[in-house]
Every structure is written in C-alpha cells, then in structure tokens.
Amino acid sequence: MNKHLISAADLSKDDALLILDTAEELARVSERSIKKLPTLRGRTVVNLFFEDSTRTRISFEAAAKRLSADVINFSAKGSSVSKGESLKDTALTLEAMGADAVVMRHGASGAPYRLATWIKGSIVNAGDGTHEHPTQALLDAFSMRRRLGNLEGRKVTIVGDVLHSRVARSNVLLLATLGADVTLVAPPTLLPVSVDTWPCSVSYDLDSVLPKSDVVMMLRVQKERMNAAYFPSEREYSRRYGLDRDRFARMPDDAIVMHPGPMNRGMEIAAEVADSSRSTIVEQVANGVTIRMAVLYLLLGGEI
Amino acid sequence: MIIKNVRILGGDLADIRIENGVIAEIGQIAAESADEQSIDGQGAIALPGLVDLHTHLREPGREDAETVLTGTQSAARGGYTAVHAMANTMPVADTAGVVEQVWRLGQEGGYCDVQPVGAVTVGLEGKQLAELGAMADSAARVRVFSDDGKCVDDAVLMRRALEYVKAFDGVVAQHAQEPRLTSGAQMNEGVVSGRLGLTGWPAVAEEAIIARDCLLAAHVGSRLHVCHVSTAGSVEILRWAKSKGWNITAEVTPHHLLLTDELVEDSPNGPYNPIYKVNPPLRTRADVEALREALADGTIDIVATDHAPHPVEDKETEWAAAAMGMIGLETALSVVQEAMVDTGLLDWAGVAERMSLAPARIGRLSAHGNPLEVGAPANLVLYNPGVRTEVDPRGFSSKSRNTPYEGMTLPGRVVATFLRGKPTVLEGKLV
Numbered sequence: 001m002n003k004h005l006i007s008a009a010d011l012s013k014d015d016a017l018l019i020l021d022t023a024e025e026l027a028r029v030s031e032r033s034i035k036k037l038p039t040l041r042g043r044t045v046v047n048l049f050f051e052d053s054t055r056t057r058i059s060f061e062a063a064a065k066r067l068s069a070d071v072i073n074f075s076a077k078g079s080s081v082s083k084g085e086s087l088k089d090t091a092l093t094l095e096a097m098g099a100d101a102v103v104m105r106h107g108a109s110g111a112p113y114r115l116a117t118w119i120k121g122s123i124v125n126a127g128d129g130t131h132e133h134p135t136q137a138l139l140d141a142f143s144m145r146r147r148l149g150n151l152e153g154r155k156v157t158i159v160g161d162v163l164h165s166r167v168a169r170s171n172v173l174l175l176a177t178l179g180a181d182v183t184l185v186a187p188p189t190l191l192p193v194s195v196d197t198w199p200c201s202v203s204y205d206l207d208s209v210l211p212k213s214d215v216v217m218m219l220r221v222q223k224e225r226m227n228a229a230y231f232p233s234e235r236e237y238s239r240r241y242g243l244d245r246d247r248f249a250r251m252p253d254d255a256i257v258m259h260p261g262p263m264n265r266g267m268e269i270a271a272e273v274a275d276s277s278r279s280t281i282v283e284q285v286a287n288g289v290t291i292r293m294a295v296l297y298l299l300l301g302g303e304i
Numbered sequence: 305m306i307i308k309n310v311r312i313l314g315g316d317l318a319d320i321r322i323e324n325g326v327i328a329e330i331g332q333i334a335a336e337s338a339d340e341q342s343i344d345g346q347g348a349i350a351l352p353g354l355v356d357l358h359t360h361l362r363e364p365g366r367e368d369a370e371t372v373l374t375g376t377q378s379a380a381r382g383g384y385t386a387v388h389a390m391a392n393t394m395p396v397a398d399t400a401g402v403v404e405q406v407w408r409l410g411q412e413g414g415y416c417d418v419q420p421v422g423a424v425t426v427g428l429e430g431k432q433l434a435e436l437g438a439m440a441d442s443a444a445r446v447r448v449f450s451d452d453g454k455c456v457d458d459a460v461l462m463r464r465a466l467e468y469v470k471a472f473d474g475v476v477a478q479h480a481q482e483p484r485l486t487s488g489a490q491m492n493e494g495v496v497s498g499r500l501g502l503t504g505w506p507a508v509a510e511e512a513i514i515a516r517d518c519l520l521a522a523h524v525g526s527r528l529h530v531c532h533v534s535t536a537g538s539v540e541i542l543r544w545a546k547s548k549g550w551n552i553t554a555e556v557t558p559h560h561l562l563l564t565d566e567l568v569e570d571s572p573n574g575p576y577n578p579i580y581k582v583n584p585p586l587r588t589r590a591d592v593e594a595l596r597e598a599l600a601d602g603t604i605d606i607v608a609t610d611h612a613p614h615p616v617e618d619k620e621t622e623w624a625a626a627a628m629g630m631i632g633l634e635t636a637l638s639v640v641q642e643a644m645v646d647t648g649l650l651d652w653a654g655v656a657e658r659m660s661l662a663p664a665r666i667g668r669l670s671a672h673g674n675p676l677e678v679g680a681p682a683n684l685v686l687y688n689p690g691v692r693t694e695v696d697p698r699g700f701s702s703k704s705r706n707t708p709y710e711g712m713t714l715p716g717r718v719v720a721t722f723l724r725g726k727p728t729v730l731e732g733k734l735v
Contacts, residue, residue: 088620108622109501110576117574131501192498
C-alpha cells in the first residue's frame with residue numbers, strides 16, 4: 001500500500017482486495033454491541049474539510065473513533081482559512097500538531113497532492129474538486145461485492161455528470177482494477193472530451209445499456225449545470241437519463257441500484273427506485289464507515 | 305575594445321572591434337595600443353543581442369515579483385539587449401504617462417533597452433480603446449499594442465484597433481483566447497485534464513480567435529501579431545493565412561517548444577504542481593512537434609519568452625488558486641538550443657533571425673536586431689553552446705523563481721552581453 005490514498009489509481013488489485021477483505025472483518029466488529037477497537041489509540045487523525053460535507057466528515061469521524069484514534073475536526077468555515085490563510089500554512093500547523101493522518105476534502109482538484117508535499121503524515125483524499133473520491137469508490141465496491149460477490153466481469157453502469165464527478169473518476173479506476181466492465185452513460189456534454197482513453201465503455205443511451213447491467217449507479221446532477229448549457233432542462237435530463245420506474249423495470253431482476261448521495265429525488269432517480277429493496281443507498285452509508293476504518297487501519301499500520 | 309575569438313552566427317573564428325558603441329571592424333584584429341581593452345571570447349558564438357517581444361516586468365504595481373531593474377538584469381543574463389514590457393501592470397500601461405515611466409526606468413537601469421507595449425483598451429477591460437496615438441507619440445514611441453493576459457475578444461473593437469494603429473505603423477499583438485470557451489480553464493483540455501479533473505482550456509479557444517483575427521487583419525489591410533501560439537491547429541491556420549500574403553506574424557514561447565501537459569500529472573515536482581501552470585497552457589507532444597516545425601519553416605516568426613514572474617506564495621498553493629506564468633529570460637536561449645538547434649531544426653543564423661532580427665522588425669526597433677556587421681550598433685551576445693548544466697534558479701537575476709526548468713539539465717551558457725558596446729554581462733555575471 002502507498003502511504004497515501006489520494007487516487008484510486010494508487011491501489012493495485014491486491015491493495016484493493018486487502019482493503020475490501022479488511023473491511024469485511026471490521027464489519028463483523030461493527031455488529032458487536034461494543035464497536036470500538038483499540039487499534040489506533042494514541043494516533044491523531046485530522047479531518048481537514050474545506051468544503052461542507054457533513055456526511056463524509058461524520059463517516060470518517062466515526063471510523064477513526066471506532067479505532068480509538070484521537071480525532072480533530074478542522075473545518076475551513078470560521079477558521080484561519082476563511083481569514084485568508086494559505087493551504088501551506090494550514091498544513092504546517094497540522095504538521096506541528098503531529099497529525100498521523102489527514103483526511104482532506106477540498107474544492108480544488110489535486111489539493112491533497114499539494115498537502116502531501118508539506119506534511120509527513122498519511123493523507124486520505126475525501127474528495128478533491130472534480131478529481132477523485134477514492135473511499136467512495138471503495139465503499140461502492142464493498143457494497144457491490146456484498147450483494148453480488150466477486151466483481152470480476154460484472155457489468156457496472158454509471159449514469160450522470162461524469163465530467164464533474166470525482167465519484168465517477170474513482171469508480172472507473174477502481175472497478176477497472178477489480179476487473180469489472182464499466183459503462184458510462186451521460187449526455188455528451190457531461191463527459192470529458194478524452195473519455196475514450198478511460199478504461200471503460202461509453203454510451204449516450206441509457207435504455208440500451210440497462211438490460212445488460214448488474215449494477216446501475218446514478219450520479220447526482222447539479223441543477224446549476226443547466227445554466228451553463230450542459231442540458232436544456234431538468235425535465236429533459238430526467239426523461240433521457242433519469243432512473244424512473246419504467247427503466248427500473250427493464251433492469252435484470254437481480255441488478256442493484258446505487259447512488260453516492262445526496263440524491264435529487266425525481267431528477268436522476270425516482271423515489272420508488274431509491275427506496276426499493278434493490279437499492280443499496282442506505283447500506284452504502286453504513287459501509288462507508290467500515291471501509292474508512294479499513295483504510296485508516298491499513299494506512300496507519302494498526303493491529304486488530 | 306576588441307572581442308577576440310568569437311564565431312559570428314557559429315561561423316569561423318573572428319575578432320570584433322567596438323568603438324563608440326558601434327561595430328568598427330570584423331576580422332583578425334591586433335590591438336592598436338597596449339591600453340585597448342580586449343576580451344577573449346574563447347570560441348563562443350556571437351549573435352546579435354536578443355530582442356524579446358513579450359516580457360512581463362511587473363513594475364509598476366507588483367514590485368514584489370519583478371522590477372524593471374531586476375527584469376532587465378535577468379534579460380541581460382539571458383543575452384537580451386531589448387525587451388518589450390507588457391502592459392498588464394498596475395496601473396495598466398494604457399496612457400502615455402505609464403509607458404514613459406517604464407521606458408525611463410529601463411534607460412536608468414542601463415542593462416537592457418525597455419520598449420513598453422501599450423494596452424489596446426482602457427484598463428485591459430476590452431470596452432474602450434486606450435489612447436493609442438498618445439502612447440505612440442510619447443517618448444516611449446510605442447508601436448506594439450496588446451491586452452496580453454486578456455484577449456481583445458470583441459470583434460468590432462479588434463477590427464478598430466487593427467485599423468487605428470496603421471496611422472503610426474503600429475501592430476496589435478493578440479492574446480488569442482476565446483473567453484467563454486475558457487471560463488475557469490486550468491490546463492490544456494485533453495487526456496490529462498480529463499483524468500485530473502481540471503477544467504480544460506481547449507485548443508479551439510485559441511484557434512478560433514486566431515482565425516477570426518487573421519480574417520479581420522486581411523479585411524482591413526492591417527498588421528497582426530499573434531502572441532504565444534500553442535497548438536498545432538493554430539499553426540495550420542497561420543500557415544494558410546500567410547500563404548495568402550497577409551501581414552501576420554506569430555510568436556512561440558520557449559516552454560511551449562519543450563514542455564507538455566503531461567508534467568501536470570507526472571513530474572519530479574509531484575502532480576498538480578503549479579510551477580507548470582501557464583496561460584496558454586502546456587499542450588501535447590504533437591503540439592510541441594508542430595510548433596518546432598513551424599518555427600523552423602517560418603510559419604512562426606519568432607521566439608518570445610512571456611517571462612511572467614510571480615512571488616513564491618502565488619505558486620505554493622493548490623493548482624486552481626495558483627498564478628499562471630513562468631519566468632523565461634535566463635533560460636530562453638538554452639531551451640531554444642535544446643528544442644531547435646540540437647535537434648537539427650535550426651542553425652545559429654536561424655536562431656538570430658527568430659530571437660533578434662525578426663522581433664526587432666515586428667517591434668519596429670531600428671537600433672536592435674541588426675546583423676553583426678561593421679557600422680551596426682554593438683548589441684551582441686556571446687554564447688557557449690558546448691556546456692550542459694543543471695538549472696538552478698537560486699543563481700537567477702530575476703526576482704522570482706518560478707521556472708519549470710529547475711533541476712533539468714540544459715545546454716549552453718550566455719557568456720557575455722553587450723549593449724551598445726558596453727558589457728552588461730561578462731563571464732556569465734552581471735557587470
């Protein structure tokens with residue numbers, strides 16, 4: 001394993017499987033009445049969040065605390081950062097406090113790589129701009145594996161705003177590493193111009209891909225994209241790329257529906273689909289804590 | 305003064321006598337008296353003093369990044385005897401007052417002539433023409449006008465500027481960047497930007513403006529100069545426009561002749577290192593090859609540095625927050641040797657044409673960019689192409705350190721620079 005987890009590309013197949021297997025073991029711990037392990041006692045994990053993301057921050061916080069780490073939450077709002085402190089000075093401050101790991105969420109793509117040049121601890125990317133969100137991809141893979149078993153050869157369809165999605169980038173890389181067949185579905189405006197160089201297939205037509213999918217992952221589509229002419233209207237997007245009941249019915253019987261949240265019910269996903277038994281959306285949240293425990297545990301070299 | 309043992313444009317060994325700032329004699333020369341000063345060139349190549357059509361000196365306004373003095377010292381170290389100071393200072397060089405101030409600062413420093421570029425529009429805002437005539441008539445005698453850093457994207461305004469400057473033989477130097485296509489752009493749009501999740505700066509945003517401007521210049525019969533051409537598509541458009549006989553010139557920067565966008569993802573300085581952030585952005589290997597070929601065949605007329613100093617804190621940030629630009633005066637000749645001469649694409653006469661003669665012609669500087677002949681002003685650089693050294697920015701004369709070449713091994717070394725016969729650099733050091 002690398003010292004940091006910044007991109008899903010940092011993970012070899014063995015690394016990825018080790019994280020997933022470790023998460024399986026830790027999941028058993030989570031089922032116990034006392035969930036806490038002493039593994040990271042005395043280690044300090046900093047949650048460094050430059051963007052509001054209560055869900056992800058709480059997930060990392062719960063993961064670190066269940067491993068008995070000391071957790072410091074540093075959010076940009078109301079801190080020295082909002083007074084114009086540079087990323088480098090924030091990094092040097094954390095370094096002086098002796099952070100063993102920094103979990104970072106930042107609005108600028110690549111910010112964790114910059115942070116890594118200034119601090120000695122491990123860095124876990126909790127989402128950087130429109131680049132990557134590798135623990136999301138790991139928890140997605142973990143959720144898929146729990147439902148479907150081995151991911152080798154499994155057909156995963158990812159639908160939505162791929163261009164601006166860090167979740168999509170990390171998922172494409174990780175799923176390719178794990179041997180799944182990924183197909184991206186989006187209006188052409190929401191795909192990078194170079195998407196043909198990615199290790200996946202691309203389609204503009206959701207209906208032709210759905211019947212062949214084992215997993216359909218819907219991405220959040222921000223309504224503001226409409227203003228920049230990425231698509232004409234919410235309704236049109238929903239009609240062409242939304243997972244409604246009719247489309248859901250055309251999926252194979254054992255295929256599952258995923259969404260990294262937060263959802264726009266009625267836009268990219270219908271409420272009935274999101275709440276169906278084949279949706280893993282709530283499991284994904286629970287699995288998020290488990291997978292982040294596994295990542296922190298392996299990066300910080302703890303012992304079970 | 306005699307400069308002994310130099311090879312003019314890489315030719316045979318010769319000596320050059322300089323008297324009263326002018327080249328007085330070329331050949332095998334013996335000292336006339338014991339006190340006549342003599343410098344041994346030790347076989348260095350002699351080129352006419354380099355002329356940069358595109359330099360950011362930052363003064364007035366950002367003296368923390370560079371001043372006219374440090375910028376011209378940096379230029380002298382790079383073999384330049386004249387630089388064109390871009391207009392995007394604070395205040396903007398859009399009045400006779402500002403351009404005269406910059407021009408005088410250059411004169412006072414004495415390291416390198418400073419020829420100010422005037423802004424095309426007031427405050428670089430692209431709304432109203434600046435007083436171009438007043439700048440042309442000022443002591444600074446401005447002939448090159450540019451909103452560099454911003455594109456004159458309004459087609460009517462661009463047409464009028466092209467027409468208006470004909471009255472004083474001026475030229476509009478366009479920063480070709482369609483603003484709507486590059487809103488929030490961070491790097492070249494392509495394979496790397498897609499992977500890195502950085503907003504792309506598509507080649508078409510440059511090419512569309514170049515095509516439009518070539519057509520406008522042809523329509524009104526004006527002179528157009530295209531700044532920092534960076535894509536293979538731009539080269540094709542320029543080749544076509546020049547084939548029509550239109551009065552169009554173009555420049556390429558040293559960094560676009562050597563570096564590619566892959567450095568943003570993978571470099572010794574780590575991914576997303578803003579030292580590689582520049583506008584227009586570093587492009588692909590295919591673009592680099594097309595630019596080299598275009599510079600060799602004359603489609604691109606000149607090399608211009610786009611020397612863009614920034615203080616450390618403006619580059620030690622996350623990518624999106626970092627300033628765009630690289631310094632380049634002190635490495636330009638070495639990079640051109642690496643990209644063009646050592647690859648066999650250009651000889652030293654070709655280098656002199658593209659880094660001295662042609663830029664002086666475009667800028668209408670009669671006292672610079674002259675062939676090294678008897679009677680010409682003694683503006684020259686001595687260059688030893690036979691050494692390779694690791695670039696160490698700590699030794700630079702520029703106030704800034706934002707060079708993408710740190711740690712790279714590049715060929716050649718500027719040994720001496722003479723401005724009107726007076727050495728500004730000797731043995732590689734400022735005089």
